[in-house]
Amino acid sequence: MTITVFENVRLIDPASGRDGVGRLTVEDGRIAAIDSPETPEGACVIDGQGAVLCPGLVDMRVALGEPGFEYRESVKSGARAAVAGGITTMAVLPNTSPAIDNPALVHLLKVRGEETGMVSIHPYGALTRGCEGGDMAELGLLQDAGAVAFTDGTRAIADAKQMRNLLSYSRFLDALVVQHPEEPSLAKGACATASALAVRLGLPQVPAAAEAIMIARDLRLADMTGARLHFAHVSTAEGLDLIRSAKARGIKVTCDTAPPYFAMTEEDIGDFRTYAKFSPPLRSESDRAAVCAALADGTIDAVASDHAPADADDKRLPFAQARAGGTGLVTLLGVTLGAGLPLIEALRLVTCAPASLLRISAGTLAVGQDADLCLFDPEAIWEVRAGELPGRAQNTPFDGQKLKGRVLRTFRRGVEVFTAEGLA
Amino acid sequence: MPERPSVPRHLLGIEGLTAGQITPFLDLAESYALLSRSRSAPREALRGRTVINLFFEDSTRTRTSFELAGKRLGADVINMTVATSSVNKGETLLDTASTLNAMRCDLLVVRHGQSGAPALLSQKVEASVVNAGDGTHEHPTQALLDALTIRRHFGRLEGLTIAICGDVGHSRVARSNIHLLTALGNSVRLVGPPTLLPAAMAELGNVTLYSDMDEALRGADVVMSLRLQKERMGAGLVPSSREYFRFFGLDRRRLALANPGALVMHPGPMNRGVEIASDVADSDQSVIAEQVEMGVAVRMAVLDRLSRARMPL
Numbered sequence: 149m150t151i152t153v154f155e156n157v158r159l160i161d162p163a164s165g166r167d168g169v170g171r172l173t174v175e176d177g178r179i180a181a182i183d184s185p186e187t188p189e190g191a192c193v194i195d196g197q198g199a200v201l202c203p204g205l206v207d208m209r210v211a212l213g214e215p216g217f218e219y220r221e222s223v224k225s226g227a228r229a230a231v232a233g234g235i236t237t238m239a240v241l242p243n244t245s246p247a248i249d250n251p252a253l254v255h256l257l258k259v260r261g262e263e264t265g266m267v268s269i270h271p272y273g274a275l276t277r278g279c280e281g282g283d284m285a286e287l288g289l290l291q292d293a294g295a296v297a298f299t300d301g302t303r304a305i306a307d308a309k310q311m312r313n314l315l316s317y318s319r320f321l322d323a324l325v326v327q328h329p330e331e332p333s334l335a336k337g338a339c340a341t342a343s344a345l346a347v348r349l350g351l352p353q354v355p356a357a358a359e360a361i362m363i364a365r366d367l368r369l370a371d372m373t374g375a376r377l378h379f380a381h382v383s384t385a386e387g388l389d390l391i392r393s394a395k396a397r398g399i400k401v402t403c404d405t406a407p408p409y410f411a412m413t414e415e416d417i418g419d420f421r422t423y424a425k426f427s428p429p430l431r432s433e434s435d436r437a438a439v440c441a442a443l444a445d446g447t448i449d450a451v452a453s454d455h456a457p458a459d460a461d462d463k464r465l466p467f468a469q470a471r472a473g474g475t476g477l478v479t480l481l482g483v484t485l486g487a488g489l490p491l492i493e494a495l496r497l498v499t500c501a502p503a504s505l506l507r508i509s510a511g512t513l514a515v516g517q518d519a520d521l522c523l524f525d526p527e528a529i530w531e532v533r534a535g536e537l538p539g540r541a542q543n544t545p546f547d548g549q550k551l552k553g554r555v556l557r558t559f560r561r562g563v564e565v566f567t568a569e570g571l572a
Numbered sequence: 573m574p575e576r577p578s579v580p581r582h583l584l585g586i587e588g589l590t591a592g593q594i595t596p597f598l599d600l601a602e603s604y605a606l607l608s609r610s611r612s613a614p615r616e617a618l619r620g621r622t623v624i625n626l627f628f629e630d631s632t633r634t635r636t637s638f639e640l641a642g643k644r645l646g647a648d649v650i651n652m653t654v655a656t657s658s659v660n661k662g663e664t665l666l667d668t669a670s671t672l673n674a675m676r677c678d679l680l681v682v683r684h685g686q687s688g689a690p691a692l693l694s695q696k697v698e699a700s701v702v703n704a705g706d707g708t709h710e711h712p713t714q715a716l717l718d719a720l721t722i723r724r725h726f727g728r729l730e731g732l733t734i735a736i737c738g739d740v741g742h743s744r745v746a747r748s749n750i751h752l753l754t755a756l757g758n759s760v761r762l763v764g765p766p767t768l769l770p771a772a773m774a775e776l777g778n779v780t781l782y783s784d785m786d787e788a789l790r791g792a793d794v795v796m797s798l799r800l801q802k803e804r805m806g807a808g809l810v811p812s813s814r815e816y817f818r819f820f821g822l823d824r825r826r827l828a829l830a831n832p833g834a835l836v837m838h839p840g841p842m843n844r845g846v847e848i849a850s851d852v853a854d855s856d857q858s859v860i861a862e863q864v865e866m867g868v869a870v871r872m873a874v875l876d877r878l879s880r881a882r883m884p885l
Contacts, residue, residue, distance in 0.1 A: 284811040288819050313808045316766045320783035320819075373766070 151175050151188050152562060157196030157523065161203065161513035162496030172201060174519040177561035182515060196523060199556055202495050204236025204520030206511040207480060208404060208502035209380055209452035211301070211473070214260065215253070216245025221457035221541045223257070227264040229477040229539025231566035233453075234522035234555040236267055237503070237510040242274040243301030249274035249285040251293035258294055266565040268520075270296040270508055275314055275325065279303060284314060291321050296506040297378070299326035302427055302472075304362060306332045311366060315375035322376070324505065327366055329379045329387060330428050334358040339468045341429045345414050352468055356431060360386035367394045370401055378402045378505065381454050383409040383431050385438030392447045402505055403447070406454035407476060407483035408545055410439040416545070422463045422470035423534070423545050426454075429472075443487055443497065450502040451487075453480040457541030474545040478537050481524065482551030491526060519562040528554035579881035582694045582701040583874055585710035586751040594752060598720050598729075601866065601873035605720075608644060608869055617876055618647035621678040625651045626668070626693075627704070628684040633840060634704050634713075637864070638681045641871035647679070665689060669696035679875055682706070687744075700878040702871075708742050714839055715748035717870040719756070721863050722794055725835055730757035735788045735830070738798035738820055738847045739768045745839045746798060747776075754778045763788035764820060767809040785820050792830040796837045797822045797848045813846045823849040827857065835859050 152174040159170040159182070173181040173188070187193060207230065213220035221229075230238055240257060242248030248257065254271045261269025273295030274285040280300075287298055298318065304327060305311045311327075318325050338354035340346035346353045363379060367390060370377040382388055382403045394401050408426055413436050416424040424430060442448045456473020463470050484494050503511035510520060534547040558566035580593070607613045623642040625635050635651060642649040654668070665684075672680060673696075680699040682690040687707030694701040705711040723729040734753055740746045740762045753760050754777035762773055763782040774781050782788035789795060804810045817823075827836065836848075836858040844850045853860060 283805070284808050286811040286815045288811075288815045292818075310808050313767050317809070317811075319766045 149176055150562065151180075151191040153187050153191045153193045154196055154201050154523070155193060157199060157201035159201050159513065160492055160495055162492050163500035163512040163514070165492070166513070167492050172513065174559075174562040177519055177563070179513060179515050179517050179519050182513065194557075199523050199525045200491075201521055201523050203499045203511045203513055204522050204558060204560065205234045205481060205498045206237040206500075206502045206508070207235045207453045207455070207477065207498070208239045208450055208506060209241065209406070210238045210455045210477065211241045211457065212244070213457055214244065215256070220459050220462070221539060223260040223269065224264050225540035226455070226457070226477065227261070227266040229475065229537065229541075231266045231558040231560070232538040232555060233478040234481050234524060234558050235477055236520035236522070236558060236560045236565075237270065237508065238267055239270045239272060239296055239502075239506055241301040242272045242299065243279040243303065247274045247277075247279040248272065248295070249277050249279070249290070251286070251289045254290055254293040254295050265563070266560055268510065268560075270294070270506060272296065272326065273298045275300045275305065281306065284317065287318060287323060288321055291323055296508060297324035297326050299328070299380070302328050304328045304330050304332050308365060308369070312369050312373060315369050315373040315377065319373055319375045324376045324378050326378045326380050327362070329359050329362045329366070329382060330354070331358040331361040334361070335428075339425060339429060339472070340417065341414055341431050343414060343432060345417070349417070349420065354429065356384045356435060357386060359384045359428060360390055363387045363390045367391070367399055367401060371399050374400070376400045378404070380404055380452070381406045381409060381428065382448065383428050383439060384435045388438055388442040388447055392442070392445075395447070402449040404450040404452045404502070405439050405443070405448050406452055407480065408454070408474065410436060410443060410487050411483050412436070412545060417467070420467040422465065422467055423474060423543050423547065425467060425470050425472050426474065427472040440488060443489060448497075450505055451480070451484050451497040452502065453477050458543045459541065463543055474543050475537065475539070475541045477539065479532055479544060479546050479551060481522075481555060482530070482553045483546065485526065485553040486551065519559055521559040522555060523557040524553055524555045526553050528552070530554045579877050581878070581881055583712050583878060584691050584694060584701065584703045586712045586715050586748045586755070587710065589751070589755065591756050594716070594719070594755065597716055597870065597873050597877060598723060600877060601716065601720050601870040602724070604872040605866060605869035608872075613644040613872070615644070615646040618642065618645040618879055621647045621879055622676065623647045623649045623679040623681060623875060624672060624675075624677045624699075625649065625681045625704075626672070626683070627651070627653045628682075628689070629705070631683055631705070633864070634683060637867045638702075638704060638871050640868050641875055642679075644868070645872055645876060647875065665693060666696055669693055672697050672699065679879060700881070702874055702878065705744055707744065708747070709744050710748045711744040712748050713867070713871055713874055714745045715752040716874070717863055717867040718749055718796070718837060718839075719752055720866045720870055721837065721859050722835065724866075725859065726793065732758045732793040733761065733791060734758055734794040734796065735761040735763060735792040736796045736798065737763050737785065737788065737822060739800050739804060740764050740773065740798065741768045741770050742801065742804070743798050749796065750776050750779060761788045761792065765810060768804065785826055786829055789826050789829045792834055794835045794837060795822060795827065795830055799839065799841065800843060800847050813843070817846055821845075821847060821849060822852050824851060827852055833857065837863060840864070
């Protein structure tokens, strides 16, 4: 029997609200006791020296390149990046090649995650076959195989009737439908939010309202069908206002956002910096401030990295032709801690909150749970350096920034899967 | 004078009919079923009458059933199958009506892809119109034959629990059955994916909606399986037939949740392995062949009674 005791740690468990110095005992990969004063014979003792011990992070929106684009990120390289960021559970997008529209592929990704020994992978199932926006995918069979929710990834369901049917069908499965909230005809060909800056740079633009337009339609459809609807990477004040009032009316809607939308603005595009190209594109300062406010007031339910790996050739292109998206696994914790929220609230958004949205057993420090743990120093500052990040993809939008909050050690099922440089 | 139940001139649907109007059709059909078995149907009942089967949609089974019913009662039966490709169906339909009037037909059996087409025809022809299925509206003779089949097995047609499963929303069979079964005091459960089961169907009477097949079948006396049209996949309402069977297929395990000896019914033609497993369709509990037999008897009763309704007694 393997026993590990963490002592001299600040235990933070957002699910229970606990935040205080304590001890945590792990036996055979599970949390066996909290605050037990005993140190069992033969236990390995880890002195946290006052660092925070929290649940391993749950990242509800990660794109990996597997299958089909392993040169960008494989399950294995993605897992290395994840654990370096304290993440032990990832929900991965289905718009791969082939798309995750077949029960066998759901199974494959879960097994590939297990094979790394570092992370648990929970695949999204495709909403439509091939994530191509046509025929409905086999949502029920995908769910049977373990798909945690359904989405076409970065493609919105454009057709209102199709969205109605998908939401309606998802209801008998009690499945969560995740929409990329951007009206696609307005967004087609665009790479920047319509603004004076985009006009000056001469970039093809999408109005920020493209998000609210899609959200307004889908909220109406969710109300009509009674389905569970989730909007990914919400980034505008108008979109968030719609979600806030829909929640108040009792519509079953949730949403997440990603670090670029509360830590960056369109100004970061600067001189055509393709590492600052995202889908949806970066917004104005007022939208960024609205995202921060929505994080604080609970309108936004979770923060996801929206990790979108690209290789150098994907990004070394004129801005409009470059691939959208940035890596986010390694930086998720540091950027989220910098959002101006109380520490326990910030952690809730990346642990139990996304786990409960996806109804997966993770993100809490309860006795009996898998000992998926993240030990981090909330005061330590480190510099993000593209080219030196764990994992394959290096397209971080936070290159050169100093983040506060450094992951020291990550454990999955009690096994140490990441140790920061300089630690034994 | 004892009051006689009024016989409607047309049979356009079950909706609105009372138990008192429905039961005489079943009683007469039951006697015709026995006479048909003994090869002694009354050939003189409709002698000299003309029955036209006017089918705007292909349907070998229903057309043959009506043809046989008419012939067993001695009527002259003509089959007209009309191509449906014409763009101006409304115009064509009324033109057809005036043609039929000129031919002095007595009974007009109409199958049409558009809901309400037989009702429109009935306003323009002198013959009695029997709806043999219109769009997604009604299929009254199917409901009558289902009712007769159930009554023969249970000895009654009230207080039963009937589960109607599958593509309820697009089914004229389901609608007619809902009207008939609830009018006679049975409780009806409808089950299917929400894309095939509009929430408003709950307002059709003593009807409960389910999306869990197991729940809907638990304790049912009768399980009616409906055909899933292949078009539903293309229309984005159901992803695949294998997924449909996984969640809504009537198989042995699910049937065991219904009451012991529950009847298995299907209006045909069946998609084996899609809405119903082969072993269930062929099991002792299946009365699918009997439904076809009762179909002829019910149609004899309908043609007979409607023709009498038109004659001064």
